[in-house]
Amino acid sequence: MAPPINDDAIVLRTADFSETSMVVTFFTRENGKISCLAKGARRLKNPFDTALDAMNVCKILYYPKNGDVLQLVTEAKLTDRFRVDSTVAIYAGFHVVQLLNYFTENFDPQNELFDLTKIVLNDIVSLDSLCKAASLENPPEKLSRCLLHYELRLLGLVGLAPSLHECVGCSKKVEVSRGAKRIAFGMMDGGVLCANCRPGKRNVVSLSPEALGALQLLASPDERFWKRLQLSQKTLGEIRGVWNQYLAHQMERPVPILRWLKR
Ligand SMILES: [Zn+2]
Known part of the structure; x- marks a missing residue:
């Protein structure tokens, strides 16, 4: 068996696997997304406590398996609990x-x-x-x-x-100053379109210069x-x-x- 791996992980989702086990999908910092079998995780008294709830961040220990199979997680220690009321x-x-x-x-x-x-x-x-x-x-x-x-x-x-600064058609910079005209945004083209490139394009919406400026900052x-x-x-x-x-x-x-x- 390959040696176990330690990694930081965000819990993406959990699904019941058997009466006592769960499958947990983690996004780990060093190894990307992995799906793990967590044996005993559905028992009242279990080694993971509440670490495996979705949106929690924890430190996990798992045994890597080759191929497209489930990894085996044996430890999960909570680092950041996603505790909210609303x-x-x-x-x-x-x-x-x-x-x-x-x-x-x-x-x-x-x-x-x-x-x-x-x-x-x-x-x-x-x-x-x-x-x-x-x-x-x-x-x-x-x-x-x-x-x-x-x-x-x-x-x-x-x-x-999406391209928010330059036209996706010709790379011309778009104007977002106050008082500028509304700017075309092509859903399928994936970004803003200048007046020359706009004609003939499908699925186009328009953005106010304020909205586009805000999107660029966001x-x-x-x-x-x-x-x-x-x-x-x-x-x-x-x-x-x-x-x-x-x-x-x-x-x-x-x-x-x-x-x-x-x-
Ligand atoms: Zn253009």
Whole structure:
């Protein structure tokens, strides 16, 4: 048997396997996404305690197996518990791990994406009191901003980021200053289109210069740009409308949680 591996891991999902065991999908920092059999995890007294709940971050020990089979996890020690009270925060957490699960492949490590996800899950936990005061249709602006930043960066890190600064047709820089005209955004082309490249393109929507400017800042890895933004309801609504369509297009299916994230 190959020696066991220690790794930091985010719990993406769990599924019952037998009366006493579970299959757990982890996104690990050094080895990417893996599916593990957790023997005894469904017993009342089990070696994992509550570490294997979705959205938790833990340190795991597992035995690697060759091929497309389940790994065997034998230890999981909790590092960051995803403890929230509000439904909005729970939805947000599920949304994050669902996207991460969808856009990653098994055994494809992405340290930066791991760290980014750990940060956004922490942000959701610390924004929980704000979330509690918000209704389901109306997540707080700070949470919406954190999630949009996460989604834009996630797609960037997996190579699916839309072109937000230059026309996807001819690479001409687009104008986003105040008073500029609305800018065409091609869902299928994957980014903004200049007036010359726009004709004849299908599935095109338009963005206000404010919304495009905000998207550019939200996509920045530098938190000085996106953390200071204050987005109006109107701009958030416009961004969510377009961005949800883009995400659904990338995922080739609608995501139920996205309906809740209208704004
Ligand atoms: Zn062009």
